[in-house]
Amino acid sequence: MAVRVIRHLLTAFTAGEISPLLYGRVDTQQYQFGLQACENFVPVNEGPLVKRPGFEFIRDADEGAVWLSAFRFSVTQEYAIEWGDASARFYTNGGRIETSPGVAYEITTPYAAAHVPQLSIQQSFDRIYIDHRSYPPASITRTSAVTFVHAASTFKSGPFTDVNTDEAVTVTASGVTGSVTITASAAIFSAGHVGSLFRIEAKDFSDIPAWEALAKDVAIGNLRRSDGKVYSAATAGVTGSVPPTHDSGTEWDGSNTKQHNDDGPFGVKWTYLHDRFGIAQITAVAGDGLSCTATVLRRFPGSTTSVATHRWAHSVWSAAAGYPQIVLHAFGRQVHFKDYDLCASVSGDFLNHQAFTSAGTVAADMAFRRRLAADNPPLWALADRKAMQVGTASIELAIAPVNAQAAVSGDNIDSSPQSFYGSEPVWPVQVGSEAVFVERGGRQLRSAAYDFGSDRYLATDLTAAAGHITAPGLVQLAPQRSGRMLHAVREDGQIITHPINRGEIKGFGRLIPGGDAQVLSAVCVMGDDGKTDDLWVLVSRDTPGGARKEVWKQSRWRDLGDALDEAFFVDAGLRIEASAGQNVFSGLTHLAGQAVAVLAGGGVIAGQSVASDGTLTLPAELVPVAAYTLIVGLPYTARAVTLRPYVNAPGGWQGFLQKISNAFARLIETVGMLGGATDGPLEDVIERPANAAMDAQIPAYTGDVTVQVTSDPDRDTTITMESATPLPATIAMLSFKIESGDR
Known part of the structure; x- marks a missing residue:
């Protein structure tokens, strides 16, 4: 042969x-x-x-902990949030924020553990805004470097559904300010409306005379309508020549002086009362659904107390209608997706959803609501360039202005299909100039980037050559900027890592934690040097002492030339500065009863285990005789x-x-x-x-x-x-x- x-x-x-x-x-x-x-x-x-470097043990996690996310206050100050059942804890600068040694600082939240992975989070300086379809929109605000507060968001002037068009279903109010009773001709209220906003529009202003210039004999308290608003005369006399248009306070319609021919004086002071719309917050609902008690936030038109109007609208979201599932900032607005509805705030005023001016007209910077023409509601959305990328279970869309030279507004917005892969309900991430999302089924990672040649977002399959690597499915993505890597958590508790580069050939490695630990969640946040971001993970693992949940932080990637005695290649590890000849160490309770890898002054001491009381005793003849660094933790194999x-x-x-x-x-x-x-x-x-x-x-x-x-x-x-x-x-x-x- x-x-x-x-x-x-x-x-x-x-x-x-x-x-x-x-x-x-x-x-x-x-x-x-x-x-x-x-x-x-x-x-x-x-x-x-x-x-890959190992993971440092930071702290035991709460027993109900299920998720990690980021709070990015500034480019040098970021936090990892540990979400539990109705609770949140905070980590920064390599440690946990504590009220006293060993006692975690914790805030109460309304979110059940099972719902936390579906929280939509949008950072804005010192707060994160949060949406979930089962909870009112809310925020967590950083009140100091070590304190935070959770509160429901208070929205102004909406958003509201379309105005009722059934003229047989009308409402009247018992008053125009303060606490009022709103009575309906049909059962339009339910217990789930408590806390939500309700808008009433006057049927018409036909019983209020229009303001006219040079009108005589105006008496104090006379009502006039002008510019779609109603005013009350604060002084008597003859009107001037300037129609009132103000929407608060009192102003003159003339100079209140005589003319050169001694005519006059001309001018009346007008106090703004209301326009066509009034808004109230529902505080209680009658059992039959025919009436509710409400607190007026924006004065009702006077006619609503005597003339029934069919022009009313409920809030887009409430406990009865459900809450928005996505929040993000785009086009200078805060945008919420509630099922198929896109609700955009007033430009630059995130919590204001006033859709009309006080004159009842629409302006480009006012809030607006549009319904998406899609087969399925959005699962995720990202702001990119001059558009929003939106993923549904069947299609990916771009939402952008029709006229690219003008700002997005209610009359200048459209959605267009970009691809038809469909998405999984896993929050996407932005990596460089691309949006990375998980395709429907949880097995493909796609990277969508705008292509000028085809004038659309092209979604490349990052896993085309490694379709097996995502089995049994992906649950979370975590980009690491300083390491130029994208991490993805798998359902089985492993992490796959993908280098970020512009090369044609780039693949995946698998991160398998030591000690048979399973990664539940991962996030990357800026480290204590303010320059590089660290990978944090929430893990669960079985130990001789029972099941544990822990928070780990990956050690820094080693640079060539770094000293070996600082090499950190263990998981759930600790770095201890030992004295000369020290061979007994206590406090390793999270490693109790487990075999460990030991590096003492850069030398490996094999075959070691931690005692059941958390004590590690090394052979005295194997430890350095000078002061040294001890690194101990769970072994893993590359x-x-x-x-x-x-x-x-x-x-x-x-x-x-x-x-x-x-x-x-x-x-x-x-x-x-x-x-x-x-x-x-x-x-x-x-x-x-x-x-x-x-x-x-x-x-x-x-x-x-x-x-x-x-x-x-x-x-x-x-x-x-x-x-x-x-x-x-x-x-x-x-x-x-x-x-x-x-x-």
Whole structure:
């Protein structure tokens, strides 16, 4: 049998872990730069595989904790919020805000734990606005660096549904100010309307004379209508020539002086009373639904007490009608989506939904409500460029002004389909100039960016080469700006990590927490240096002491040249500054009864466990004799498995028996790496330098190492590289010498 020999190079791993369905696509770049498995390694933009840093243990989470989100007060001050059942806790600068040592600062919220993942959150300086279809819109406001307050939002002048058009269903009011009773001709009120707004419009002003210039014999208290408003005369006399248009207070309609011919004086003082609309907040509802008690917030027209009007409207949202499911800021307005309705505030006045001027006219900067022409209600929305991107279960839309040269208004807005993939109810994120969302079904990640050539948002499938990586589904996205990474939490508690770059080839690695922990939620917030953001996770795990929920923060990514004694490659870990020769440590209660990885002054002490009382006792002869840094936590393994090598030779070598006769790896600042054939034993690839003392720290190795491969010829030859010690590892390249027969 003829033997052919060739050298195979893997010079980059940017495609990460690829789908098994691509194992036959040896002609693709994804195969050329891909892996069969990429666990706790990250395929970084430059090409190498870098072992991900570990997670620091911060605090035990509340037993009911289910979610993490961000509060971004400024570019240097951000918080992670731990949401529990009707509660919220806050973390910043690497720790938890506490009222006293060990006691969490906590605020009460109305949100049930099961509803928290569906909270729509919009940041605005010192507060976040919150929407959920089961709760009134609200906000959490930062009142100091360590205190917050939750309160329901108080809206002004709406928003309201369309005005009732059934002339047989009318209302009257018992008064025009203060507490009034509103009586209806049909049962239009229910208990769910308590707390909501109600608007009444005068049927007409026909019983009020119009204001006229130079009108004589005006008496104090006379009513006149002008500019759609009603005024009461505050003085007597002859009117002037300036029609009253003010919407508050009292003003003259003339100078109240005589003319040169001694005529006059001309001018009457007019006090604004009301316009066509009045607004009240419902405080109680009669059992039959025919009447309610309400507090007038905007004076009712006087005629509403005697002339029944069918011009009334309920608030768009209430306990009876439901609440909006999405809030965001776009076009200088606060926008809410309530089912299919888009409700936009007055421009620059987020809580004001006044849709008309005091004269009853519509202006471009006033609030407006529009109904979306879509098969399904919005699940998410993001502001982007001059449009809003909106995702539903069946379609993605762009909502933008019809006239791009004019501001968005009720008369200058339209929605247009962009793609037809459909979305999952997972909050999208903005990464650079793109919006990343989860496609319906929870298995595909798409990145939508505006394309000038096609004049639409194109949604690229980020998981096209790794469809398996999202199984069994995605529940949360967390972009990390400083690390140029996108993290996504899977339903099974793993995290997939995707490098953010402009390259054509970019893939995924899987983050598998140590100690069989499951990640429930993740968020990235700015760290205490104000420059880099940290990945925070909420985890659950089973321990000898029972089930636990904890908050972890990923340690900073290691820079080349950093000291090994600060290397942090454990999970649920602690960093302890130990005194010279110290070998007993207490207070490790979250690690009680568990095997741990230990790094003492940069040296690994293997085979250690924490006692049931939370005490760790290290062999005295193995700890440094000088003061040192101890890092202890749950071990985890970084593992990379190559694909079957593809040799670009005439006819290819796929399907032939192959044997890797030798291999080498190019490493960068790596300690403790194992390698070998996937189906054979894995051996150390880095030897201790001959001149290094046996009790000294092993230096980080940079260079080429031989990978011992023990395997028989077969058709599925692959290499596995593993790092199981709490030390750094970076693989820059792999090279195989392959022997193949002709069958």
